[in-house]
Amino acid sequence: MDVLHGLGYGLGVTLQPANLLACFVGVFVGTLIGVLPGVGPTATMSLLLPITFTMSPTASIIMMAGIYYGAMYGGSTTSVLVNIPGEAASVVTCIDGHQMARQGRAGPALGISAIASFIAGTFSVVCIMLLAPPLTSVALRFGPPEIFGLLLLGFTMVTYLTAGSKLKAVAMALLGMLLGTIGLDPISASPRFTYGSVTLGDGLGLVPIIMGLFGISEVLLNIGAGVKQDVFETRIKGLLPSRDDWRRSSAPLARGTVLGFLLGILPGMGAIIPTFMSYALEKRLAREPDRFGKGAIEGVAGPEAANNAATGGSMIPLLTLGFAPNVAMAVLLGAFLIHGVQPGPLLIKEHPEIFWGVIASMYVGNAMLLVLNLPLIGLWVQVLRVPYGILFPLILLFCLIGVYSEHGNVWDIIVMLAFGAIGLLMKRFGFDPAPLVLAFVLGRMTEESIRQSLLMSGGSFAILLTRPIALAFIVAALLVALLPLLLPPVKRLLRTVPPDDTT
Amino acid sequence: MRRLLAVIVTLVALTIALPVAAQQYPTRPVELIIPFATGGPTDTAFRIIQPQLAASLGQPIVLINKAGGGGAVGMDLVAKAKPDGYTLAATVRSTVTILPATQPDVTYKLADFAAVGAFAFDSGVILVKSGAPWKTLEELVDHMKKNPGKVTYGSAGLGTNSYFNMELLQQAYGVTLAHVPFGGSGPVKNAVLGGHVVVGAASLSAVLSVVRSGDILPLATSATKRLAVAPNVPTMTEKGHPDASLSTWMELYAPGKTPKPIVDRLSAALEKTMKDPAAVAAIEKAGMTVEHHDPAGTLKLVERENEVVLRLAKKLNLGKQ
Numbered sequence: 001m002d003v004l005h006g007l008g009y010g011l012g013v014t015l016q017p018a019n020l021l022a023c024f025v026g027v028f029v030g031t032l033i034g035v036l037p038g039v040g041p042t043a044t045m046s047l048l049l050p051i052t053f054t055m056s057p058t059a060s061i062i063m064m065a066g067i068y069y070g071a072m073y074g075g076s077t078t079s080v081l082v083n084i085p086g087e088a089a090s091v092v093t094c095i096d097g098h099q100m101a102r103q104g105r106a107g108p109a110l111g112i113s114a115i116a117s118f119i120a121g122t123f124s125v126v127c128i129m130l131l132a133p134p135l136t137s138v139a140l141r142f143g144p145p146e147i148f149g150l151l152l153l154g155f156t157m158v159t160y161l162t163a164g165s166k167l168k169a170v171a172m173a174l175l176g177m178l179l180g181t182i183g184l185d186p187i188s189a190s191p192r193f194t195y196g197s198v199t200l201g202d203g204l205g206l207v208p209i210i211m212g213l214f215g216i217s218e219v220l221l222n223i224g225a226g227v228k229q230d231v232f233e234t235r236i237k238g239l240l241p242s243r244d245d246w247r248r249s250s251a252p253l254a255r256g257t258v259l260g261f262l263l264g265i266l267p268g269m270g271a272i273i274p275t276f277m278s279y280a281l282e283k284r285l286a287r288e289p290d291r292f293g294k295g296a297i298e299g300v301a302g303p304e305a306a307n308n309a310a311t312g313g314s315m316i317p318l319l320t321l322g323f324a325p326n327v328a329m330a331v332l333l334g335a336f337l338i339h340g341v342q343p344g345p346l347l348i349k350e351h352p353e354i355f356w357g358v359i360a361s362m363y364v365g366n367a368m369l370l371v372l373n374l375p376l377i378g379l380w381v382q383v384l385r386v387p388y389g390i391l392f393p394l395i396l397l398f399c400l401i402g403v404y405s406e407h408g409n410v411w412d413i414i415v416m417l418a419f420g421a422i423g424l425l426m427k428r429f430g431f432d433p434a435p436l437v438l439a440f441v442l443g444r445m446t447e448e449s450i451r452q453s454l455l456m457s458g459g460s461f462a463i464l465l466t467r468p469i470a471l472a473f474i475v476a477a478l479l480v481a482l483l484p485l486l487l488p489p490v491k492r493l494l495r496t497v498p499p500d501d502t503t
Numbered sequence: 504m505r506r507l508l509a510v511i512v513t514l515v516a517l518t519i520a521l522p523v524a525a526q527q528y529p530t531r532p533v534e535l536i537i538p539f540a541t542g543g544p545t546d547t548a549f550r551i552i553q554p555q556l557a558a559s560l561g562q563p564i565v566l567i568n569k570a571g572g573g574g575a576v577g578m579d580l581v582a583k584a585k586p587d588g589y590t591l592a593a594t595v596r597s598t599v600t601i602l603p604a605t606q607p608d609v610t611y612k613l614a615d616f617a618a619v620g621a622f623a624f625d626s627g628v629i630l631v632k633s634g635a636p637w638k639t640l641e642e643l644v645d646h647m648k649k650n651p652g653k654v655t656y657g658s659a660g661l662g663t664n665s666y667f668n669m670e671l672l673q674q675a676y677g678v679t680l681a682h683v684p685f686g687g688s689g690p691v692k693n694a695v696l697g698g699h700v701v702v703g704a705a706s707l708s709a710v711l712s713v714v715r716s717g718d719i720l721p722l723a724t725s726a727t728k729r730l731a732v733a734p735n736v737p738t739m740t741e742k743g744h745p746d747a748s749l750s751t752w753m754e755l756y757a758p759g760k761t762p763k764p765i766v767d768r769l770s771a772a773l774e775k776t777m778k779d780p781a782a783v784a785a786i787e788k789a790g791m792t793v794e795h796h797d798p799a800g801t802l803k804l805v806e807r808e809n810e811v812v813l814r815l816a817k818k819l820n821l822g823k824q
Binding site: 046047049050053139140141142143144184186187188189191194196197198199201202267317321322323324327330331334337338339340341342343344345346347406407408409411448452455456458 | 540541543544546547550551567568569570571572573575576579605606607608609610652653655660661662681682683684685686689690692693694696697698699700708709711712713715716718784785788789790
């Protein structure tokens with residue numbers, strides 16, 4: 001079955017009323033939980049899993065996928081308007097998105113988020129359709145040494161995540177890495193810093209940390225500072241970005257899309273790391289990096305494109321290999337298995353209606369989301385326009401429910417509240433939480449991949465240098481890390497040479 | 504003195520009342536604690552049988568996910584729960600055998616639970632990439648013998664069935680391998696497909712799709728007899744190594760002191776559920792094999808496996824800090 005024929009067939013499947021409804025319910029619920037802080041797509045998909053028992057397999061997968069990519073749209077709304085990430089992958093959008101809102105430019109910030117999401121989302125569906133099999137074989141070549149190289153490159157980006165002091169950013173990154181070592185050692189499974197607690201064996205959860213550092217701390221900060229609800233006092237108008245906005249955002253949007261999509265395919269990346277990477281990349285490439293953190297639209301367009309493209313990318317290993325590259329995809333895999341469908345190389349042959357139906361539904365779903373998030377943005381804004389006196393307790397409540405629903409564990413709530421207090425102190429003293437979160441995510445994976453690499457090679461570091469993809473990443477990481485140190489002396493040398501010649 | 508008398512009278516009354524209560528059991532919804540997050544294979548298996556099990560019991564079944572500590576948090580909760588049959592553990596066997604044996608922080612043990620029954624298993628499987636020079640386990644073992652300590656194998660992680668199966672295999676054949684732990688059967692499958700490790704040990708449900716497509720060649724399973732989904736693949740038992748045959752068994756446990764009548768009532772409900780063709784078909788579709796065991800039969804299997812696990816854990820010095 002060729003691609004166009006397949007897509008036509010898939011559209012036929014999607015446009016059946018039951019499937020169309022499932023798609024709409026999925027993206028609507030996705031947007032809603034995206035807007036609500038704390039409640040993330042993984043927890044929601046898990047909670048709704050039992051409902052899919054009574055649905056057809058195609059409709060359930062369409063709905064589940066819709067929740068996942070729908071959440072990526074909604075998450076940015078809360079980030080922009082209240083500086084609290086609506087879900088974990090929208091953390092970076094807070095940095096410049098909220099600054100734009102403070103400058104009365106909430107409209108363009110929300111507009112570019114929705115448009116970037118739509119473009120990236122649609123692009124990634126086209127890629128899934130055309131490139132799924134070849135990309136899978138590339139993803140398979142990413143073994144532990146290649147992952148290590150990639151993560152090393154990720155670490156060089158950490159200091160670009162803050163507009164403030166570089167030293168403070170490094171300090172936060174180190175703290176994040178340390179926090180990541182809590183729990184069972186990923187290789188020998190021996191407990192580290194668990195103090196005899198079984199619960200700590202799993203380590204600290206990412207969602208409680210993010211919701212604490214960004215959500216709870218922001219609420220506490222606002223209560224303490226008696227912030228006025230100024231963002232909402234002016235009507236949000238002019239959703240469409242200006243010509244200047246477009247000029248600034250188009251390249252970051254394109255780069256964010258490609259970056260997010262490629263990273264999304266790789267195991268363990270999820271939708272969060274691509275947003276950090278995209279933000280750091282844009283700041284690195286920008287002519288005026290100082291504008292970042294002060295309302296640069298590039299800092300919204302890039303990451304928002306990246307997280308949507310990543311959700312599409314992460315569908316590839318699931319559909320073609322039956323392998324879930326992140327937790328949300330693991331839940332989606334569960335939805336497949338509950339219906340007795342094995343995603344993998346044979347999915348397209350055994351269940352063409354699911355494979356093509358889901359792909360076609362993602363086109364339809366992205367179009368629905370654009371409508372839900374541009375003309376109807378006012379609806380979501382209304383949710384957040386509730387007076388702070390009511391909104392903040394509600395946000396706290398949603399954070400509590402969201403964090404608890406992930407594992408059903410009270411411990412996660414304690415972690416979130418503790419990090420809320422830590423985050424408040426950090427913000428008060430000018431420490432950015434973003435480097436901490438990125439290092440927390442990267443640290444554990446880096447340790448695991450380097451130790452796996454060394455086990456593969458019998459202890460020889462040569463494995464990192466003899467595999468071309470790994471080597472390329474490591475060289476790139478070294479260049480990125482050392483260039484700022486090497487360039488000034490080189491430039492100075494170059495500048496001093498010509499005068500010497502003339503004398 | 505009067506207080507002591509009151510206590511005695513109450514206790515006597517309770518012991519008389521208990522069988523009566525058990526006859527009526529269950530009179531309210533039964534909670535099944537799943538010690539893992541939603542979406543995983545254990546969660547899937549119990550969600551599949553939830554409606555039929557509830558119908559057989561005549562009371563709703565509430566599934567509660569209490570993840571943490573690799574399953575230890577939820578299991579600890581059930582070990583300490585009131586033994587009244589209303590709080591049960593819906594879990595896999597390794598949480599009562601391997602987990603306490605390998606994790607020093609886990610304080611419960613097998614004796615803290617009463618086995619209600621086993622109903623299905625996800626077989627372990629030893630696999631290589633298709634096109635690899637070995638077509639049988641013997642050929643692979645031969646290669647391992649010629650390259651001691653050089654052949655790499657990927658497992659789903661230390662303390663998983665896949666790891667124990669491979670360690671037991673090494674002992675059985677007198678070979679040494681280089682172990683690379685991955686965080687689950689899915690990553691193992693990728694590592695084998697990508698050629699990052701030579702051998703993989705994983706659970707069948709996770710690799711079934713690539714086994715069917717012919718991308719991966721299974722060399723042996725940990726099932727007791729050949730599987731309907733993979734009839735050409737020999738079992739480790741056939742090869743003369745029944746100990747190196749750990750599978751992911753889906754089992755139901757009650758707190759240790761739960762009265763026998765309640766355990767029997769639950770066991771009868773589970774047995775009836777597993778006679779429902781719809782439940783059986785749904786479980787087998789998910790890549791698992793249905794095989795029901797009553798409380799005594801389950802306990803026998805678990806205790807035997809626990810001996811193997813404890814012996815190996817001691818030998819490998821696992822679980823000691």
